[in-house]
Amino acid sequence: MRSLRTHIFRIIIGIAFISTASLLSHCTFDKVEAVPLECDHPYTFESNDSFKVRPIFELTCSYQGCHERNASIGDFTQYRTLKPFIRNGKIFRRVIENKDMPPPYATGPKTLTTEELQAIECWLAAGGPP
């Protein structure tokens, strides 16, 4: 029993050190690509009638079964409850950078158009005004 344990011990140590050494020799310092932003219009959530992002949210996020009123995952129907998500950067990370929102299982549109993404990104770049 003792010798079996010694063998197991040696094998695990060997695997651990070889794998650690081989992984460390593969450290990379890569970054995801940044896309330059061109914002010509002063986007707001709803206060500027010509350039507002609320219709995008209504179409792609805040419909029934998703980010609806009082939703546990976040209520995006009104600016007051959406604001924490703008401030902590989650909207930007998930919609603009990761593009995993809307998710593949969404009942509404599963992706945003380039124009919609550009509008949201410009709105967020301006601090996400109401």
Added chain:
Amino acid sequence: MKGLYILLILILSLPAATAQEAVYQTFKHGRIVTIQSTETLKTWDWDFYVMHRFGDLLGPNGGTTNTFGLANAADVIIGFRYGLNDNLEVGLSRNKGGSPLALDKNFNLHLKYRLLRQKHHGTPLSLSVFSLTSFSTAQRSLNPASLKYFAKFIHRFTYHFQAMAARKFSHRFSLQLGAGYTHRNIAYSGESNGIVSGLIGMRLQLNKIYGIVADAAFPFAPHIRLFDTHQPYLGIALEIETGGGHIFNISLTNARGTVETDFIPYTIERIDQGEFRLGFTLSRYMRF
């Protein structure tokens, strides 16, 4: 005469033996609340643990509509640790991935080595080093701006190294200080791949069964503005040792993640907005 010498040697060696008596249970588990402690398992001991972090307690995602976060799971980790000898442990775990910014669906392999053990009237502190390799099995994203685009296979790996020193000041109070380095093979544009962190943890024994543990991690990197873009990880827990190698804690933490490669670089949850959560750790020690 020979017997007298042996007796004399035994008597002389007695104080030395007691003086060098090791200090045990500086912390009761390999983790304080979430960060690693200096503790390693004994030879051939197994530890099976499950850690769970729920959704936000308060704020827009918490409150009564979400039963104070119990309706949502932020992160779940299930893992084994194994003591190869009294100073070296190896562990394998799988976590869901807590932060929406981090790589998720990870397998984590860790090694922890105890360099020094605190002794009564001898070594003043315990010193351990810890190394973690995290491998993401997440599905590839089609978006090149996502961390999960995985242009190279190596981008799935994240590493964390940590050194920590702990001292048990009395049977009631232990304190730990540490420093960590987290390396991400792929980072968001404008962010640095490496993150240095300062770690602190403490334990206060209330009575034979109950104890309070608390820990914190402060990340430092050029892109991190602490208390603005990023928040330090903070955790506090009530630890209950029910006996027979069973340790249980109920915690409050701001971070969603349970693994160093998640909660050190990606904690953005603000306590003042109710973005902290309940959690628990179940741990069971076994010996084969």
